Amino acid sequence: MNVRNNNVIPQSIKRQVKQSIKRSLQHIAAAFGRHTRANKEAQLLILMYHRILPHNDERTKSEEPGMVVTPETFKQHMSILNDYFNIIKLSDWVQLKQNGKALPANACAITFDDGWADNYEFAFPILQELNTPATIFLVSDMIGTDEMFWPERLARLITTIASNYPQYWSHPELSWLQDNPENYLFSDTPPDSEEISRLCASAKKYSDDEIHIRLTHIENILQLDIDNGAPSLLNWQQVIDMINTGLVEIGSHTCRHIRLNEQTPAEVIKQEVFNSKKEIEKHTAQTIKTFCFPNGDYTPKALELVKQNYQGAVTTQSGWNTADTDTHQLQRIGIHQDIAHDKTSFLARISGWM
Ligand SMILES: [Zn+2]
Structure with a gap:
């Protein structure tokens, strides 16, 4: 039977199918809620966001699909997480673990990679409205410049x-x-x-x-000019405004977003890990405790350097973390609009079902 032509399916059957899908999705969401509320394990879910941009924003045209979430979707995610999880700053969880203290049940940390200006424009007001902490990983030499990745x-x-x-x-x-x-x-x-x-x-x-x-x-x-005028990344004043609310903390994402892989000379890796921390600390007057590996790449030497200079680090490996996870190789769940545009798909994503 050719089911591609929707018109051959009677309306009554379509309605029944829709209702049954809706019921199944509601069961999934309810099961997720029951499980997380009953779960007393000291697990940490870390979410990885990049850009928060409205659907029709010009900036989405030059962006990869895996990079963007709309402000409406982001707000929905934050309110769902506030229902199910203890949202804490990443560095607070890392410090509790390092000090051998009890870890909170159902902990969740929100992270943003790169330091996009749209984080200030669209995510920051939502974080404030819902009183939700987050960590933004900055590429120190590009903050406050017109440079692009x-x-x-x-x-x-x-x-x-x-x-x-x-x-x-x-x-x-x-x-x-x-x-x-x-x-x-x-x-x-x-x-x-x-x-x-x-x-x-x-x-x-x-x-x-x-x-x-x-x-x-x-x-x-x-002789091409591909600049669109507005800087893509945050400036230092925006960074400081966010820190001053007590909700946003800053981590390092290297100086120039260099992948810390075998192609990168050892001396460059050292500078990217060390100098980015110093530069961010100079501008923010904060101790920078966490690091994020660009593209999720790292050599054993890079990992060692990060361990020497930071209390914790996040990767792009997908999964939840427990008290046994290496604090410098924390796993995250990447979130973007296409795979997490409503409650059910978001819960399915963070549960590892998709
Ligand atoms: Zn990045």
Whole structure:
């Protein structure tokens, strides 16, 4: 039977199916609530957010789908979490664990990576309204500048060329972009967010510095201006305003968002780990206790350096944490709009069902 054509299914059956799906989803949500309230284990759920942007915001066009949650969805997440969990600052949990103190049951920490200006614009008012603490991991050398991370630069460059100068695709300086197994057609049609995501994944075969150098080279040779005017990242005053409420704490996410992998020289890894902490402490007058590995990458040496300089660190490995989890390799659950747009999908995501 061809069920693709919705019109062949009678309305009464459609209604019954919808009602039965709704009932199943309500059972899932109720079971989740019963389980978490009865659970007295000292587990820690850490959520990983990046950008909070309204659905139609221009900035979402040059962003990968895994990076964004809308303010409405974010507010819904925060109120659900406040119902089920003890939301605490990440560094407070880490410190309790290190001091051998009792860990709270059903603990949850909210984290944001990178230090996007939209965190101040859209997430901070919601955190204040719901009195919810959070940790923001900053890339110290880029705060208060107009600089962009390379995925954003790459997305804007490709979108600008496709929209305005498709004739440039045949330029030899752009051949490295086309040398990838992805199926985006370099034409006058800008890539959609899934294609941007695949192009970024493909570019990761080069080091972060190498990608920046190549993008600068293309912008100079073709005389392209891909800047949209407004800075993408927070400035220090915004950071201090958030800290002063007592709700937001800051962690380090390196100086320049360099992946701490085998491609990165040992001396650079050392500087990224150490100098970012010093720089953030200089601007905020706070002790920076936690670290976040860019892209979730780290060598054994990088992990050792982070252990020497911070009380705890988060990765991109997915899962919950217990008292036995290494405090410097804490797992998180990544949250974005596509997989957590309503209560049921959000609960399913944080439970590890999807
Ligand atoms: Zn990051």
